[in-house]
Amino acid sequence: MKTAIDSNQIRRPVSDVSGGVKNHFNLVPTQALLMLLLFSSIGIQGFSINIPIVETDPVLSCIPVITGGSPCSDTNTSSISGKLQYDNEEHTPLINSTVYLKTGSGVITDSTITDLYGNYKFCNVQNGVYTVTAITNIPTGGINNADALISLRFFIGFTMLEGLRIQAADINNSGYVNSSDALLIQKKFVGMIEDFPGNRWIAEEKSVSISDSSAQIVNLKIICKGDDNGDYVPPVVNQACPGIQSLDYQGKIYTTIQIGNQCWLKENLNVGVMIVNDSSQKNNGVVEKYCYDDDSVNCALYGGLYQWDEMMAYSDNSGGQGICPSEWHIPTDEEWCTMSKSIDYRVNCESLGWEGATAGLTLKVADSSQWHSATSSTNQSGFSALGSGYRNIHKVFRNTGYYALFWTSSRNAELNPWYRSLYTFGDGIYRYNTFKDHGFSVRCVKN
Ligand SMILES: [Ca+2]
Ligand SMILES: [Ca+2]
Ligand SMILES: [Ca+2]
Secondary structure, rough: OOOOOOOHHOOHHHHHHHOHHHHHHOOHHHHHHHHHHHHHHOOOOOOOEEOOOOOHHHHHHOOOOOOOOOOOOOOOOOOEEEEEEEEEOOOOOOOOOOOEEEEEOOEEEEEEHHHHHHHHEEEOOOOOEEEEEEEEOOOOOOOOOOHHHHHHHHOOOOOOOOOOHHHHHHHOOOOEEOOOHHHHHHHHHHHOOOOOOOOOEEEEEEEEEEEEOEEEEEEEEEEEEHHHOOOOOOOOOOOOOOOOOOEEOEEEEEEEEEOOOEEEEOOOOOEEEEOOOOOOOOOOOOOOEEEEHHHHHHHHHHOOEEEEEHHHOOOEEEEEOOOOOOOEOOOOOOHHHHHHHHOOOOOOOOOOEEOOOHHHHHHEEOOOOOOOOOOOOOOOOOEEEEEEEEEEOOOOEEEOEEEEEEEEEEEOOOOOEEEEEOOOOOOEEEEEOOOOOEEOOOOOOOO
8 A cells, every 4th residue: 555655656657647646546545645746736836738628518507407308209200319428437327417409600509308218300391500518417426535636746747638638627717727626625525615616517518510401410428517537427317306205194104206307206105994806996085096907915016006086176176286295286187198208208298109219117116926928127217117007997907017007197188198018028108198087007296
């Protein structure tokens, strides 16, 4: 173990930066780093390297996000699509992050949210020259002494930084990297400052030209300010909602899952008194439920199956609370659209039937005891859908392991409720409307 900075290593050739940097500089004691900071700030003047400022515009964070952008399908030809990935070795996808399409004059013309694989897509793009860039609200990380030291070494010419990494190192947005930036990293690392001035994240800005029927691929890198060595791995999946890990509702503990900007219950609702399949659920002041095969064990596993009126607590109010806990409600058709798009950018909520390419795979548990064909499911969204089956209007329970059907609180012009379906062999998600006397599963979403 080293107890002081090894001068031979400090003077490593420029080309020797990658790979070993992380482990090596973790060993540098804080005193030595502070001495180096002091030395560099008084001992070396004028050796700063000018870099172009390609900041993510701080104003962007104040602009409302237009989720989804134009309806997208794979048949659209004038499109811009790609991946948003962290500038680390793993190329970690940035989920739930906003990608902006700007005109040559810098005006934002569209925005969309990356899905669970970091994918985004703009469709029906008019001919012209655009800039694509991104921003995210994902918590930052990976900012420590090693990064401060790299900034310093770059400043005094002992280390190379390239591209986004230089911008990541220019903490105070001065246009160059010097000891002031290194000191800010050090201060944040030891907790002397909460945050850096300006943006927490910096993304590439890439120019792209659209002419007739062109489909352009534009992949973007993004990095936390201060993570010069790119060793952060941002979270990608299965986060509980901030501040609400779980809740107790009528004797059952439900857990939560954050999907895009929505908070969902991670389990199907299971409230009320079981009635048998040939009875109807009535407006009698008592919440009634069906349990698959009239077996309460199935309600414990799959949740209850509810007729639409019962689920809505005999209200027609789209987005109403229904039988959900207080401060939660039955998701609308639009809220299902938003959720579906945030896990799979290809979902087009203006159509009927199957939508998307991976939405179903990312919503279903990857468990062959729950789905007859679960091999390619990932549950990457954390939604954890089970093959719960349903009770149809002919009073028959059908299809556990093959289907999950979820009500929305919205109805079409004929007053038939919209629902979503997942199928054991389906990779996408199914949107349609039907008779309200079916018994389907219910998920609640936070107000
Ligand atoms: Ca600077
Ligand atoms: Ca780092
Ligand atoms: Ca009832």
